[in-house]
Amino acid sequence: MTNENNEISYDGLLFIDLPKFKRLLPFHITLTVVITSVMAYSFDNYIRVPFLACNNIIDDLFWVVFAAGTCSLVIIKIIAKPLTRAATQENRLLISFVEECEHNKIKQRKLFHYFKAQQELDRLTTAHLEDVVKETDSAAGRIIAQAQGIDQSMTDMINTLAALRDQSELLAKASHMTISENKSTIMSLRDYVEKRMKELEEDYKKAFALSDKANSMITLVTLIKNISDQTNLLALNAAIEAAHAGERGKGFAIVAEKVRELSNRSEEAASQIGKAITDMAKRIETQFADRLVNRSNEKETELLKNLEAQLLNLGNSYEQLDGFKQLIIEQVEISSRKVATKIMELLANIQFQDITRQQIELVIRCMSDIEAYIEDLKVCINKFVPCEPSCSLPDFNMDTVLGYYTMEKQRDIHHEVRSITSNKRQLQAVGANNKPDGGDVTFF
Amino acid sequence: MAKTIMTIDDSASIRQVVGITLKKAGYEVLEACDGKDALNKLTGQKVHLIVCDVNMPNMDGIAFLKTVKQHPAYKFTPIIMLTTESQEAKKQEGKAAGAKAWVVKPFKPEQMLSAVEKLILP
Numbered sequence: 001m002t003n004e005n006n007e008i009s010y011d012g013l014l015f016i017d018l019p020k021f022k023r024l025l026p027f028h029i030t031l032t033v034v035i036t037s038v039m040a041y042s043f044d045n046y047i048r049v050p051f052l053a054c055n056n057i058i059d060d061l062f063w064v065v066f067a068a069g070t071c072s073l074v075i076i077k078i079i080a081k082p083l084t085r086a087a088t089q090e091n092r093l094l095i096s097f098v099e100e101c102e103h104n105k106i107k108q109r110k111l112f113h114y115f116k117a118q119q120e121l122d123r124l125t126t127a128h129l130e131d132v133v134k135e136t137d138s139a140a141g142r143i144i145a146q147a148q149g150i151d152q153s154m155t156d157m158i159n160t161l162a163a164l165r166d167q168s169e170l171l172a173k174a175s176h177m178t179i180s181e182n183k184s185t186i187m188s189l190r191d192y193v194e195k196r197m198k199e200l201e202e203d204y205k206k207a208f209a210l211s212d213k214a215n216s217m218i219t220l221v222t223l224i225k226n227i228s229d230q231t232n233l234l235a236l237n238a239a240i241e242a243a244h245a246g247e248r249g250k251g252f253a254i255v256a257e258k259v260r261e262l263s264n265r266s267e268e269a270a271s272q273i274g275k276a277i278t279d280m281a282k283r284i285e286t287q288f289a290d291r292l293v294n295r296s297n298e299k300e301t302e303l304l305k306n307l308e309a310q311l312l313n314l315g316n317s318y319e320q321l322d323g324f325k326q327l328i329i330e331q332v333e334i335s336s337r338k339v340a341t342k343i344m345e346l347l348a349n350i351q352f353q354d355i356t357r358q359q360i361e362l363v364i365r366c367m368s369d370i371e372a373y374i375e376d377l378k379v380c381i382n383k384f385v386p387c388e389p390s391c392s393l394p395d396f397n398m399d400t401v402l403g404y405y406t407m408e409k410q411r412d413i414h415h416e417v418r419s420i421t422s423n424k425r426q427l428q429a430v431g432a433n434n435k436p437d438g439g440d441v442t443f444f
Numbered sequence: 445m446a447k448t449i450m451t452i453d454d455s456a457s458i459r460q461v462v463g464i465t466l467k468k469a470g471y472e473v474l475e476a477c478d479g480k481d482a483l484n485k486l487t488g489q490k491v492h493l494i495v496c497d498v499n500m501p502n503m504d505g506i507a508f509l510k511t512v513k514q515h516p517a518y519k520f521t522p523i524i525m526l527t528t529e530s531q532e533a534k535k536q537e538g539k540a541a542g543a544k545a546w547v548v549k550p551f552k553p554e555q556m557l558s559a560v561e562k563l564i565l566p
Binding site: 348352407440 | 555
């Protein structure tokens with residue numbers, strides 16, 4: 001019974017006239033008494049007296065009417081009293097009903113407002129949650145892209161390091177070969193120097209032997225010179241003797257002269273040979289002077305030894321450097337692999353977004369159910385007819401939500417929250433007590 | 445030649461994470477966002493293994509599993525279910541439908557790779 005503005009109308013209801021009736025009841029009774037009295041008086045004065053002598057029946061009738069009127073008045077009075085009481089009670093009830101109706105109208109309005117606000121709030125929350133899902137989705141995508149970029153860089157670095165290590169190993173092999181070659185070259189050089197020193201010593205000995213022989217040849221030259229001098233002296237004596245012999249000794253004088261000339265020429269030749277031998281011996285001695293030779297050999301040996309030591313040091317330093325370089329590359333490779341593993345773990349942790357998304361989607365689904373329920377409830381409340389046990393709108397069933405869960409943790413929370421409803425502190429602690437159930441692998 | 449694995453999940457982030465994990469291990473990866481999309485993409489080409497989510501829109505993992513097992517080309521393709529669901533009844537449902545393994549999210553990359561290496565077709 002509602003009008004166009006959804007306001008309740010009481011027109012046509014019988015009990016609405018009762019207060020009016022109750023208000024008019026004393027007036028009716030008084031009027032009845034007055035009319036009855038006036039009628040009794042009029043009847044007594046104007047009808048009963050003129051007709052008194054005529055008929056006694058009229059007198060009796062008067063009293064009958066009077067008695068009937070009095071009785072009616074008494075009966076009316078007796079009936080009116082509870083009626084009045086009932087009417088007063090009804091009036092009171094009506095006032096309270098009207099007041100209650102007014103209150104209910106206010107409550108209904110407030111409920112409507114609440115439902116409307118709740119629905120709008122649900123829609124808003126749903127929109128915000130959907131936005132959160134989108135945001136986390138896009139944030140997860142960005143994190144994945146960045147982590148993938150880092151992972152790619154790490155992979156590139158690992159590959160570069162591997163290539164460097166290979167290259168370094170090749171270089172190290174080449175360097176080891178060079179060092180071995182250097183060592184063998186140094187050994188060859190040392191052998192060569194030693195050989196050369198022996199050869200020099202041999203040459204030196206030969207030269208000295210030659211010099212000795214040259215010196216001994218000078219003795220022979222001196223001997224030739226002495227023979228030549230003796231021959232010259234003999235030739236001179238022969239010439240003197242030839243002069244003593246006179247004419248017969250002339251031929252002998254010529255021979256003595258020729259012998260003297262020959263002797264002079266022999267001496268001259270011996271002198272020239274002696275000079276040549278002396279020059280040769282001097283030259284040999286000059287070239288193979290002991291000190292010079294010894295100093296030169298010592299210096300060469302020292303220089304070679306220094307060179308060998310330097311080359312060996314260089315080789316050792318290079319080997320050490322190569323060892324350090326290998327160590328650095330190995331360390332960087334180990335660290336890079338660790339970082340790459342961490343990046344993969346970081347990427348795996350992005351799965352929280354999917355779990356959060358599913359939890360938010362569950363909340364959105366529950367809110368959607370509540371919204372639909374509120375919509376039905378609005379229709380139900382809007383009806384003026386009172387609710388009956390056979391109401392078509394069922395109560396909201398919390399266990400329906402159980403069917404929406406996608407993980408065991410959600411079911412645990414559901415059961416715990418439903419068993420704890422009154423204790424807020426315990427309720428807050430529920431989430432903290434749940435351990436994550438991820439990472440389990442079952443093979444069938 | 446690299447072996448091919450198909451990953452089916454309605455979450456783009458999970459598809460990416462699974463994809464990166466498998467690609468790093470040297471596999472080729474095909475992606476699908478739900479069961480229906482996966483069926484559209486499975487056109488008879490060789491797929492050595494399938495990693496599939498359970499709760500998805502359009503066609504869920506179990507329905508996909510039942511359907512793909514009817515396909516002669518993928519009848520013997522091993523399927524790993526990857527899901528947040530760890531309820532025993534659900535696992536048994538997956539097993540009955542033909543799944544070879546059940547991995548609960550969040551997974552560790554080495555766990556996933558170990559399961560893949562164990563089940564992948566030669």
